[in-house]
Structures are given as C-alpha cells and as structure tokens.
Amino acid sequence: MLMLLTLLAWTSGLSSLSVREQLGEHVHALELVSVLPKPSTSFKILCWVNTFDQSHDRAASIKATWGKRCDKLVFMSNIEDKSIPTTRAKAPPTHLDLWQKHRDVVRILWREYGASYDWIFKCDDDTYVLVDNLRHYLATFNETTTKTTPLLLGQRMTLQWWELRRQFEWLHTTTLDSMSSERRWTVEDTLESTRSQGGLYYTPGGAGYVFNVPYLKLLVESLDEHYCLPDEIIPDDWAISFCMRYHGIVPLDTRDSQGRERFHQYSPERIFFESHDEEAYDHDIYQSIYQENNWFSDHFGIGWHNEFNIGKKMDMLGSVKVKQVTPVSEKQAAKSLQKFLETHHKDLDADQLNVQQDVRAQLELILSHLQK
Incomplete structure (x- = not known):
C-alpha cells in the first residue's frame, strides 16, 4: 500500500501530500462511507461508461480502478480508440446530442450482448462507483423479479413540470405549436399526469444508474415510438424515464432503511458542505436538508459525481469510518x-x-x- 501511495503522489506531482490531503474537502464525506467486500453472487454487471475523445484519460483511470470490478466494462465514445478500447457511437460529442447517443448505445448493447449480463450500470467518465457495494444492493432484489420485471435504480429526483416544459420550448416555441399533434399530446399528457407529484421522476446521470435486462429490452423496442421522443434534443437521463413512464415503469426509491441515499448526484464535498436551502429539495419526500443530502452517518454508498477527478485517489483510500459526526455550521x-x-x-x-x-x-x- 505504501508503494502505491507513493506512486500516486509522484504521478500527480504532489509527492509531499498524502492521499487524504489530495482528497481535500472531499475526505469529510468519504470518511463516512463503508466499502463492503465482494459478495458471492451469480448475477453479472455490465458497466457502460460514456466518454469522448477529449477525456479518454478519465476512461483510462476508470479502467485502472473501479472498472476492474465490473464483469464487463465498455466505453462509448465519438471515436474508436483501440488503446482503451472505446466503441464509437453515432452521435456528435455534445451535450445536446446525449439522447441520440444514448439511443444508439442501448441498441449496440442489445445487439452485441443481449441477455448475457443481468444488470447494466450506466455512467459518465466523471463518476466514481463502489461496485461491490452496488452488488450487495442488487442482491437484495428477488431473482425472479429481476429476470422478468423492468427495473431502473439510481438517485430518484424530480424534474419539475415547468422545467420539463421548458426543455421543449426553446426548440418548439412556448406554445409547442411546431410539434406534431401526437408528440404534443405526449408532452402535455406527461406534464399533466406528473404535476401532482411535482414533476417527472427520473435518475440523474451524475452518480450513474442501473437497469436490468427486461428494462433494456423494452427500452430498445420502444425507442422509435412517439412517447420516446426519438428526434428531440434533450438530456438522456430524464428522456428514458419519460419514455418508460408510458409502460408504467418509474425509478424506484433506492434509499436505505434510514432514508439515506445510495446514489449521489453531486460530489462528496458538495454533499457534505451544501448549505440549507428551503427550495432545494422535494418536501413530499424529505423533511429536512439533512435527509436531502443524506451523508451525515455511516452508510454504504454506491456512486457519486466525481467532478474533480478524484477517482484514483479514492480508490487508494479504501474504506474508512468515523463513529461521530459534527454537523456543519452555517458559518x-x-x-x-x-x-x-x-x-x-x-x-x-x-x-x-x-x-x-x-x-x-x-x-x-x-x-x-x-x-x-
């Protein structure tokens, strides 16, 4: 371990700093995370990581760290890079085209792997995942259910109805008049049907999300239907939930028995130090900011947004726990x-x-x- 820590510090140009020091403000949250040993399970996980040519160094870091714990690791990019390797998806490497990239990738996965893997974990190249913790969580689901019922798991959030509508207005005008009647009915129906719960339940991509083979199969079969918005320029994470809602499938609540999140959309530092904001959380789900952030006690997290490229450092840190946590003051x-x-x-x-x-x-x- 000492040799690995020295190597890490040398490659980062911070040889005088320990791994904990390199983690900076992230360490306060990470000290609350317990890493479970690899469980004895029969199911297999395919990890799908979205990347693009300008960030293949992140893909290489994932391959060298948490990606090794997946049963299959695939990188989807805008170019083929045999050194990693990556598979080319037929979509431009822009945020506006993520839904089109997503549509192409799930077709590739179904064509190339079919039902060879039980679960597909999807994330971007700025996500860090505790794969063994993910395995423990997936093992809690009934095997028969996972083989027959489409399931989507991640940090369930709400896309407010006015924000959902705004996603279409910039392209179709505020009245949505340029939409076909069938497409417009789909959007208006979703807005009306989800308004009472605050908006559309979806799983944001920051921490990644996981779905099973029945979900993948049904999604691929539905991609060209009007309710799956086949030619819209929209984010992929809520687009799949928009699509699958028409089959009665919504993201499950993945919090643990104490109401703590397993998947984290934001970085450890942001989650730990986020100040209280009355408008920042869904009052129908959470009673306080501490429940919203859900990191103020020991727990078994799965994934979070790795926006400062701390993945390799976290991989070296391993499992640490604390017995007592002092809440962060407003100051x-x-x-x-x-x-x-x-x-x-x-x-x-x-x-x-x-x-x-x-x-x-x-x-x-x-x-x-x-x-x-």
Missing part, C-alpha cells in the same frame, strides 16, 4: 460557498458570463409559468 457552509464563488467567478470568460445572463432569462420564464 462553515458560508465560508465554503464564498470560497467557491471567489474561485470560479474570477475565471469567467465572456461566454460564461453570457450563460449567467441566459440563466436569469430562464428563471424569468419559469416565473411566468408559475404566475399563470
């Missing part, structure tokens, strides 16, 4: 937030400042819907 949270704003605002270029102006315009659009 500490404010200090962390101020540091973030100071660090990022000074580096904003003209394009990023324009994005901030666009966000204000989007908020005004949301407000106009709320006032109707």
